[in-house]
Amino acid sequence: MIFRRSCDVERQDQYIIEFDETVLNEEWMQSFKEVYYNFNTLSEHAEHIAQFRARNGTQFIEGYGVPLxxxxxxxxxxxxxxNEAINIIDGDTRLDIYSY
Structure with a gap:
């Protein structure tokens, strides 16, 4: 006999991403765009880093190195x-599991 249950998992992570703007300035952003992604704001970088962290955990991030x-x-x-110019502050994590 085989027991089978379908489960959906929803996860919500919260991160605060801090940047040292004296290091990650317009010149840095232009150099980054030439090699990696066409991000125009630090908000776009923050969203990318947060998404990477949620999916992959704590790792080296291509283009950024290892954030604090x-x-x-x-x-x-x-x-x-x-990379001391980037700091990830872990916030709340919520995990909801639904089975049916």
Whole structure:
């Protein structure tokens, strides 16, 4: 006998993304656009980083390196990969599971 249940999972993560605008300035943004994505605002970068974090967890992010986490460098990261100009502050996470 096989038991089967269909489950939908909804997850909502909240992150605050902080940027050091003296480092991630217009010149940096132009250089970034030439290689990676055509983002015009730091808000677009924040949305991309938050989405990456929600999908992939804590990792190196292509084009950004390894952001700080709650103001600290992750212990697993290589020092040369850490980007101190980006800080991800973890907020609330909500997980709802529906089965039918």
């Amino acid at each position: 986490e709650n103001g600290k460098a992750p212990s697993w990261a290589n020092k040369e990969d850490i």
